[in-house]
Amino acid sequence: MLAKIESCSVLGMEAMSINVEVDISKGLPAFSIVGLPDTAIQESRERVRAGIANSEFEFPLKRITVNLAPADIRKEGPSFDLPIALGILSATKQLSSEKLSDYLFVGELSLTGKIRPVNGVLSMALCAREEKKKGLIVPKENAKEAALIKELEVIPVSSLREVVDYFSGKKEIVPMNEDFDEFFKSSLQYELDFSDIKGQEQAKRALEIAAAGGHNVLMIGPPGSGKTMLAKRMPSIMPNMTFEEAIDVTKIYSVAGALLSKQALVATRPFRSPHHTISTAGLVGGGQYPRPGEISLSHNGVLFLDEFPEFSRNALEVLRQPLEDGLVTISRASSTLTFPASFMLVAAMNPCRCGYLGDKVRECKCLPSHIRQYVGKISGPLLDRIDIQIEVPRLTKKELVQTLAGESSEKIRRRVQKARERQQVRAGKTNITCNAQMNPRIIKNHCKPSDAAQDFLENAIDKLGLSGRAYDKVLKVSKTIADLAGEEMIEIEHLAEALQYRSFDNITNYYS
Structure with a gap:
């Protein structure tokens, strides 16, 4: 008896699709997980066994092998509890597997069969959209976070029994749907002023x-x-x-x-x-x-x-x-x-x-x-x-x-x-969003002082001993001051103010 459930694992900032393959065969009762699982995943064996039993399902007393594919990538965290449990129920025909392939599943199981929240759900939702899945089954506490990704059906669940009833047609669950545009606008407030x-x-x-x-x-x-x-x-x-x-x-x-x-x-x-x-x-x-x-x-x-x-x-x-x-x-x-x-x-x-x-x-x-x-x-x-x-x-x-x-x-x-x-x-179309991100080529093209300002800057270099990086910083700050003033050209007053903010370059000598 073989079942396959799709889940995902977070690696750095991105999530990648993981196939949870469950094989149940004759032999002495055993439960093994392979595919480079970490300690939290290895411990899921006990959570899954108790969660299935306490949700009033039958846990098979056979040889159970779970493979997390691809096997050469390290997996971590308890988010595979739910897909492993569903794989076991699907392989033992306690759950119909017809609709399972349309969804990705993530969630941690408690010993009572309740589903707890996990980290990285937003990355997982992005993964589900990239995999062109119909939806994502997530813990109820993570549903709003996952719903930030539009064009994805987010199903909030709170227990293993609820997931089985949903896919068996015994229970309807309304997909999470939030108006985040209004929420975002109303949340742009700061307590300190x-x-x-x-x-x-x-x-x-x-x-x-x-x-x-x-x-x-x-x-x-x-x-x-x-x-x-x-x-x-x-x-x-x-x-x-x-x-x-x-x-x-x-x-x-x-x-x-x-x-x-x-x-x-x-x-x-x-x-x-x-x-x-x-x-x-x-x-x-x-x-x-x-x-x-x-x-x-x-x-x-x-x-x-x-x-x-x-x-x-x-x-x-x-x-x-x-x-x-x-x-x-x-x-x-x-x-x-x-x-x-x-x-x-x-x-x-x-x-x-x-x-x-x-x-x-x-x-x-x-x-x-x-x-x-x-x-x-x-x-x-x-x-x-x-x-x-x-x-x-x-x-x-x-x-x-x-x-x-x-x-x-x-x-x-x-x-x-x-x-x-x-x-x-x-x-323009570059990735630069502010003056501090300008590189030397852009500084040369856009941070042009007037003739008088250029002479002033050359004298400042001699007197202050500015390094190449400090020179670029002065030009960037001067350009920002000019932007605040609504002026295109860098003038002497902009440079003078910018240089005033470099007065601690040689801080040790200044205070000694």
């Missing part, structure tokens, strides 16, 4: 430029100056995500198991703030079976690294390539996986170990050698990849007691959106 921030007008201006051009930012200032408060409100002034961007982000969160309960779609830009004790694998992703790390969970959003120099040197250095490429590649002996990592880095640090160097109220007690050691934890190449570096000083007494609300995030976001629209028109 820039109007809550007192003072810090220069820092707000720098963050507006960063949001408009997708530039990375480093904020330096004493404790309590508002660096974290500014960073947390950064997503609220960035352009709203498109539905396609939201799908990409949701896909990452689904694979990582980071979707909140009953959350079907990540509609707002992510904000991730890992602690400085995080490991390199936790930051970039990894593990025996690689999973997305914090930088991938920040895709299309903000990665905030507070206490920047306190992160390990290895963790900081692995940021360099993702900041350039927007991707992170993780290599293992069995496979090489690539995860998206197009994020905006916002970092914050104190000017010294005690935090009060240059403060007008409290005196710094650090030795010059300690200051150099502290700020020297950030390498030059990494600092080169941070477009905007700004000082966030202590608030004055007048700023602290002011009661007038500052400019709202919505008003700033409208200006940012207009600047982004100019950039996208200029980019």
Whole structure:
């Protein structure tokens, strides 16, 4: 007796179709699973046996062999419980197999026969559509997530008995159908707003430029100056995500198991703030079976690294390539996986170990050698990849007691959106969405200073000793400032402001 049920397995960010072949033959009772299953799949034997029995079906006391094909690809996770159980019921003629080939099946079984949610369902739904399946049978808790993929019949189920009754014609299940367009529009809201921030007008201006051009930012200032408060409100002034961007982000969160309960779609830009004790694998992703790390969970959003120099040197250095490429590649002996990592880095640090160097109220007690050691934890190449570096000083007494609300995030976001629209028109049919993504060829074509601005920039190169990468960054930031001003040509005032945000390039000498 042989049965075949189709399921899928997530490998990295993508899902691939897996054939679950179940053979039941005469012999001593045995239950084996082959095809490179991991421990969670091997343990499914006990869940499937109990789930079938407790759903009032007969579990065959024969030799059961389950093959997960193709056999040369590693499979993991409990999502094969449901297809294995259905394969056994189909092979023993307890379930008609006529309609099963039109669907993909995923789900974890409990010992009572209930079906529990699994990770990566959005990728699985995409796989089902690519395989031209009629529909996808998923746990009820995952149904809204799968329903994001249109042209696919998503059947939500809560138990093994319910699945059998549905395919036997004893029960009707209404396919999941949600109006995600309206949900998406209504979800584009942020709890935090820039109007809550007192003072810090220069820092707000720098963050507006960063949001408009997708530039990375480093904020330096004493404790309590508002660096974290500014960073947390950064997503609220960035352009709203498109539905396609939201799908990409949701896909990452689904694979990582980071979707909140009953959350079907990540509609707002992510904000991730890992602690400085995080490991390199936790930051970039990894593990025996690689999973997305914090930088991938920040895709299309903000990665905030507070206490920047306190992160390990290895963790900081692995940021360099993702900041350039927007991707992170993780290599293992069995496979090489690539995860998206197009994020905006916002970092914050104190000017010294005690935090009060240059403060007008409290005196710094650090030795010059300690200051150099502290700020020297950030390498030059990494600092080169941070477009905007700004000082966030202590608030004055007048700023602290002011009661007038500052400019709202919505008003700033409208200006940012207009600047982004100019950039996208200029980019044409390329994949570039903001100025920070421009390569040297595009910079040469579109970031042209006026004659006076060119002379000004050449003098700045001599005086500031800008590297080749820093030179490109200055031009990119200048172009963003020009876009915010609605001007096509880069002028002296745009360059001057951009250079002002590179004042900490040689940060060790500045503070020593």
